[in-house]
Amino acid sequence: MPLQRDASPRMASMLLTTYRALGAAANPLLRVFHRRRVKSGKEDVSRREERFGRASVARPQGRLAWIHAASVGEANAVLPLVRATIERGFKVVMTTGTLTSAQVVAQIELEGLIHQFVPYDTLPNINRFLDHWQPELAITVESEIWPVMITELERRKVPLIVINGRMSEGSFRNWQRVGGLARSVFGALKMVVAQSDADAERFKRLGVASAVNAGNIKFDGKAPSFDPEAVQELQQRIGQRPVWVAASTHPGEETQVLETHRLLTRAFPTLLTIIVPRHPKRGQLIAEEIAGFGLSVAQRSKGEEITPDTDVYLADTLGELGLFYKLASIVFVGGSLVPIGGHNLLEPAQLHCAIISGGNTTNFAAVYRQFNREGGALKASNPVELAAAVERLLNSPEETEQLAVKAAELVAAGAGALNQTLEALEPFLRQETSRQRTKGEV
Known part of the structure; x- marks a missing residue:
C-alpha cells in the first residue's frame, strides 16, 4: 500500500512546522510533567536540565558520536556497539530516557563514554543539546523516531542511522496516514539497519533510502550476570x-x-x-x-x-x-x-x-x-x-x-546480528564525515 498522496510536501512542511511550534510552546508544561515524574520516582531531579538540552558535563575533544537507547534493554544491547565506536576513535555521548537505564549505564566503566538523559523533542531543547555536543554521527536504537531530532540532525548534515530498527504494523499504518510528513522524517535518515526483512520493507515504504536486515542485536547480548x-x-x-x-x-x-x-x-x-x-x-x-x-x-x-x-x-x-x-x-x-x-x-x-x-x-x-x-x-x-x-x-x-x-x-x-550491524556502520565509523572535512577546509 503506497503512502497517501493527500499529504503534499507543502502540507508535510506545515505539519512539521506546527509540531515544532507546539513543542516550543509546551516547554513550560514539560517542566510540570518532569516535576510529576520526579515525585513518582521516574526522574533524577539533580539532572533535570539535561531533559531540556543543557549538558551537565563538558564536551570532550575530538570526534564524538551520539548514541541513543531508550531503556535498559536497548542500552544493554547497544553496549558492544558503543565499545566498537570508541575503539574507532570516537567519544560517545549515550542518552537514555529512563532512570533505571541511566543507573545501568552509570555502572559501566568505559573510557570515552558519557551519559546524559535524552532531551525532550522540542526545537529549543534539541538545539541546545546539538550546539553543545556537536556530534559527527548519530545512532538511535529500535523505534525511537523523534521528528525534531531527525530533521535538525539533517539540517546540520549529521548522518543519523537507526540500528536494530523495528517498525510494527500499527506504527507503519499510523505513519502512512501522514504520508508527506513521513517522507520528510524518514527521508532524513541516512540508513536503517533493521531487525527483519518486514521491518526493513516498512521503513523503505515510509521514505528511507537505505534499509537492510541484520537481525536483532539483542540475540548477541551477554547473559545477565549473577553472584x-x-x-x-x-x-x-x-x-x-x-x-x-x-x-x-x-x-x-x-x-x-x-x-x-x-x-x-x-x-x-x-x-x-x-x-x-x-x-x-x-x-x-x-x-x-x-x-x-x-x-x-x-x-x-x-x-x-x-x-x-x-x-x-x-x-x-x-x-x-x-x-x-x-x-x-x-x-x-x-x-x-x-x-x-x-x-x-x-x-x-x-x-x-x-x-x-x-x-x-x-x-x-x-x-x-x-x-x-x-x-x-x-x-x-x-x-x-x-x-x-x-x-x-x-x-x-x-x-x-x-x-x-x-x-x-x-x-x-x-546470534550474529551485531557483526552484521557493525559491517553496515563501518563506512560511517571509519571515514571522516563531510562536516569534519568542511571543518578542515576552513
Missing part, C-alpha cells in the same frame, strides 16, 4: 519449595501475579513466588499490595530474608535479574499482561529458563512469535491461564527442561 554465592544462599533458604519468578512486572500486573499465586497454592501449598518489578522504587507500594492479599512478603531492598512462612519474595533491587533467572527454572516475563508490549525474553533464555509471557508482546513481536511457534515459550493471557502454565511446568520437570533447552537453542541460532 553464585547469592544464588547458593537463596537456594538454601528456599530448600525444596516449588518456586517461580515474575520478572519486570508493572502496575496492575503484580495484582494478576498475586491472583496466580493464590490459584497455585491449591496444588502447591508451600509455593514461593518471586516478584522482580521493572521499577524497584515501586517496592513499598507492591509490598503493601501483597500484604493486602493476606500474604507474607519479604522485601529484598530491606534485607528481609526468606523464611518458611514467606509467600512472596519481593526482589525490589536494581541489576539482579540474572540472580533470579539463575535461581528459578520457571520465569514469567512481565510487561505482557498489561499494555506495555512485553520485555526481553532472551535474557532468561540465556540462563536456561522455561519462559511464559502474557499476550501483549508487541515490543518483541517477531521474537515471541518465533519462540511460541518453535516451542521456546508458553503464552498465558490471564491469571487462570498463567496458573495453569506454571502448574503444568512445576508438575513436569521434563517439559520445563525441554522448554529451557529450546529457548537457549533459539538464542544461539539468532
